[in-house]
Amino acid sequence: MRIVVLTGGIGGARFLLGVRAYAQEVGAEVTAVVNVGDDLRLHGLRVCPDLDSVMYTLGGGADPERGWGRTGETWTVKEELAAYGAEPGWFGLGDKDLATHLVRTTMLDAGYPLHQVTEALATRWQPGVRLLPATNDRLETHVIVSARSELASPAAAGGFGGGQQAIHFQEWWVRHRAQLPTHRFVFVGAEAAKPAPGVAEAIAEADVVLIAPSNPVVSITPILAVAGVREAVTTGPAPVVGVSPIIGGAPVRGMADRCLAVVGVECSAAGVGQLYGARTAGGLLDGWLVAEEDAQTVVPQVTVRAAPLRMIDEAATVAMVRAAVEMA
Ligand code: GDP
Ligand code: CA
Numbered sequence: 001m002r003i004v005v006l007t008g009g010i011g012g013a014r015f016l017l018g019v020r021a022y023a024q025e026v027g028a029e030v031t032a033v034v035n036v037g038d039d040l041r042l043h044g045l046r047v048c049p050d051l052d053s054v055m056y057t058l059g060g061g062a063d064p065e066r067g068w069g070r071t072g073e074t075w076t077v078k079e080e081l082a083a084y085g086a087e088p089g090w091f092g093l094g095d096k097d098l099a100t101h102l103v104r105t106t107m108l109d110a111g112y113p114l115h116q117v118t119e120a121l122a123t124r125w126q127p128g129v130r131l132l133p134a135t136n137d138r139l140e141t142h143v144i145v146s147a148r149s150e151l152a153s154p155a156a157a158g159g160f161g162g163g164q165q166a167i168h169f170q171e172w173w174v175r176h177r178a179q180l181p182t183h184r185f186v187f188v189g190a191e192a193a194k195p196a197p198g199v200a201e202a203i204a205e206a207d208v209v210l211i212a213p214s215n216p217v218v219s220i221t222p223i224l225a226v227a228g229v230r231e232a233v234t235t236g237p238a239p240v241v242g243v244s245p246i247i248g249g250a251p252v253r254g255m256a257d258r259c260l261a262v263v264g265v266e267c268s269a270a271g272v273g274q275l276y277g278a279r280t281a282g283g284l285l286d287g288w289l290v291a292e293e294d295a296q297t298v299v300p301q302v303t304v305r306a307a308p309l310r311m312i313d314e315a316a317t318v319a320m321v322r323a324a325v326e327m328a
Pocket of ligand 2: 010049
């Protein structure tokens, strides 16, 4: 059996731990198609937060408490950069993590495409699943917020009046904690981006495509903003089953509710299910797996099933994966 998973970073990485264990049980091959919309250049280095979260988590090198970055991390370089007053001070790169970005950037600058660089980095981490960036091309999530001059005047902060500016997703998320008056998301470069080699092929050859319980707006949507990826998923032979990242009206961890509010989608299993939509109606889903407390969820033309969806440990996550695959 071949399983393809569309995934973001931390939530998706936890889910993939369950997918990998399930795949080992049943003898399946797994390909993870990972969001690159969060990627950024910092201090001259290419940083891929979601690819690294997945790689470190599956490779046993992720910090389980912080949720991102490496175990046993130190911050000497960060402190030295701060001593120079080097911006951005709000994005912390650990010393161990920096080695990854140095290797990645060196390879990219030498002309290797991102999917090959990712494969090379993974030879160290042995994640046990094939990791592919959604695209090798530039695709960055930017956020349109009220311009600073408007923010200075609280009365105008909610107004549109032309006073808008775009900031990188990481600045909105990490620096401003998603608290700015926000108008919309833009996936810069998405129109021209092509699926990374292997992505469309993996989807076309899959027996099931799973949508991880990742942030629907800023992890899954940017993957699907690559037209060739969206087309492969919506027109492919494999059934597509999504797993809800929202349980009882709340994201289990993180601030997905803020992203959903920006795009005008209710923070609920039904809201996200409808955002993805039915494949038979031009959307994504054949099946939608929701938490037991959301068992009443209805998404037109989509089969909905309920199961425990809290990823408290690997066994619980494997059970989620099994439920999703069985729906297919
Ligand atoms: P990020 O890229 O690091 O933000 O991670 P993802 O986008 O892959 O995943 C973040 C999402 O995971 C959050 O928005 C939550 O809604 C979801 N999530 C986190 N923990 C759980 C869990 O235990 N169960 C479910 N169903 N969703 C979860
Ligand atoms: Ca992310």
